[in-house]
Amino acid sequence: MSPPAPPPEGFAHAHADVNGVRLHYVIGGSGPAIVLLHGWPFSWIEWRAVMPLLAEQGFTVIAPDLRGSGDSSIPAGHWTKRDEAEDLHQLLRHLGHDRVCVAGTDVGTMTAHAWAQAYPDEVSRLVLSEAFLPGFGLEEHMNPAAGGSWHFGFHAQSELAAMLTAGKEEQYLSGFWSMMSRGGITDADRRDLLRVYTAPDAMRGGFEHYATLVDDGRAARDAAPSGMPVLVLSGEFGLPQHILLDGARQAARDVRADIVPAAAHTFAADNPAWTAERLARFFTTTPAA
Numbered sequence: 001m002s003p004p005a006p007p008p009e010g011f012a013h014a015h016a017d018v019n020g021v022r023l024h025y026v027i028g029g030s031g032p033a034i035v036l037l038h039g040w041p042f043s044w045i046e047w048r049a050v051m052p053l054l055a056e057q058g059f060t061v062i063a064p065d066l067r068g069s070g071d072s073s074i075p076a077g078h079w080t081k082r083d084e085a086e087d088l089h090q091l092l093r094h095l096g097h098d099r100v101c102v103a104g105t106d107v108g109t110m111t112a113h114a115w116a117q118a119y120p121d122e123v124s125r126l127v128l129s130e131a132f133l134p135g136f137g138l139e140e141h142m143n144p145a146a147g148g149s150w151h152f153g154f155h156a157q158s159e160l161a162a163m164l165t166a167g168k169e170e171q172y173l174s175g176f177w178s179m180m181s182r183g184g185i186t187d188a189d190r191r192d193l194l195r196v197y198t199a200p201d202a203m204r205g206g207f208e209h210y211a212t213l214v215d216d217g218r219a220a221r222d223a224a225p226s227g228m229p230v231l232v233l234s235g236e237f238g239l240p241q242h243i244l245l246d247g248a249r250q251a252a253r254d255v256r257a258d259i260v261p262a263a264a265h266t267f268a269a270d271n272p273a274w275t276a277e278r279l280a281r282f283f284t285t286t287p288a289a
Contacts, residue, residue, distance in 0.1 A: 001199050004071055005045060005192040008052040011061075013071075018090035019083070024071035025064035025091065029055030033097040034283065035088060036063045039106020039130065040155075040206050041173050042266075043070030043196055045189050046105065050268045053276030059101075059283070064091060066111060068205030070196050078158070078208055081114035081134065081216045089119050101283040103127035105268065107209040109244075110134055110216060113251065117223040125283055126226065128248055129233040130265050134213050135220030136247030142213070155210035162204035169198050182237060182262070184269025226252040231282045235263035235270065 004024075007013055011028030026044050034054055036047040044063035051061045065072040067079065067087055088111070092100055102123050104112030109131035116123040132138035142152040155161050165172045173193070177185055196202055230252045234241035236259055248255045258278060263270035 001071075002195055004195075005048075005188065008048060010055060011051060015071075016091055016094045018094055019087045021067045021075055021087055022073040023064050023067065023087055023091055025062055026051070027060070027062050027095070028052070029059050029061045031058040031060055032283075033092065033095070033100045034059045034061050034279070035092070035100050035102050036061065036268075037066065037088075037102065037104035037108030037112050038063070038069070039104075039108050039265075040069070040209055041176055041193065041197060042106075042185075043193060045070075045192055046185075046266060047268050048189070049184065049272035050276045050279070053272060054280060057276070057280040057284075059280070060095075060097070062091075062095065064088065065196075066108065066209070068208045069202075074201045074205035074208075078211045080212045080219065081111050082118060082219055084111040085115035085118045088115055089122065092122070098122065099124050101125040101127075103129070103279060104131075105129045106131050106265070110138075110209075110213075113220065113226075114216065116226050116228060117220065120224075120227060123228055125229050125231075126252075127231045127233060127279065127282065128244060130235060130238050130244075130267065132239075132243050133220065133247035133251060135217035136250045137243050138213060138247070139217055141243065152210060152213065155207045156213060158204050158207035158211045161207045162201075165203050169203060170194055173197060180265035182264045182266075182270045184263070184266050184271070189269070220251065225250075227254065228252075229282070230255045231278075232257040233260055233267065233275075233278070235260045235265055235267035237264040238267060239265065 141148040260267035
C-alpha cells in the first residue's frame with residue numbers, strides 16, 4: 001500500500017500492537033487526552049481539520065483508525081463494539097493515559113458508547129454524533145420495510161457485501177462521501193480513503209462494523225446507564241438528531257445537545273472551527289456546558 005496522507009503539522013503517524021490487533025493512529029499536542037473515533041466509510045482523516053485546533057486548546061489529540069479500517073489491521077471473522085472498545089482502552093494505557101475524553105461519529109459513536117459503558121471510570125466525557133445507538137433506537141432504523149436504511153442489512157453481510165463491491169470500491173463509496181459531506185471531505189481526502197479501502201480485505205473490514213450490530217445492542221442494553229456528561233452533536237444537514245438524542249437519554253443520565261451549523265454528516269470536516277470550539281468547551285467546562 002502507498003504511504004498515508006501526511007498528518008497535520010505537529011502530528012505524527014504511529015502504530016501500537018494492542019488486544020491482538022495493530023492499530024494505526026495519528027497523535028499530536030500535549031495535555032489531557034482526547035480520542036476521536038471516525039465513522040464509515042472513513043478513517044482518522046475525517047477528523048484531520050479539527051485535530052490541530054484542539055491541540056492548540058491544550059489537549060493531546062489521538063485519532064485512531066478502528067480495527068478493520070484505515071491503516072489498522074483487519075482481523076479475520078467478526079468482532080463487536082466491545083472488542084473495538086478494548087482496543088482503544090489498551091491503546092490509551094499504551095500511551096500512558098488513564099483518563100480520556102472521547103468523541104465518536106457514525107459507527108465511531110457506537111464504539112465510543114461501548115467504551116464508556118465498559119470503562120466508565122476511564123471515559124470522563126463522551127460525545128456521540130451522527131449515528132443511532134445500538135440497543136437504544138438503532139434497531140428500529142435497520143428495517144427498510146419500516147422506513148429504515150437499507151445499507152445496515154447489506155453491510156452486515158460483510159463477506160457478501162465485500163464480494164459484490166470488489167473492483168467497484170470507488171463507485172460504491174463515492175455516493176456516500178458526496179451525500180455525507182458539504183465539501184469538507186476534499187479530493188485529497190478521497191484519494192487517501194480510496195488508498196485504504198482498495199487494500200486487500202479492506203471493504204470487508206469496513207463492513208464488519210455492521211456485522212454484529214444486533215449483538216452490540218444486546219450488550220448495550222445490559223449495561224448500567226452511563227454517568228459521565230454526554231454531548232450529542234449533529235450536523236445541521238446531517239441525520240435527524242432526535243433519534244440519537246432520545247437513545248442517549250435512555251442510555252445516559254447527563255445529556256445535552258447541540259447542532260453544528262452549515263455542516264452535514266461529516267460535521268468535523270465541514271465546520272472544523274465551530275466543532276473544535278464546541279468540543280473544547282464541553283471537555284473543559286462545568287457539567288452545564
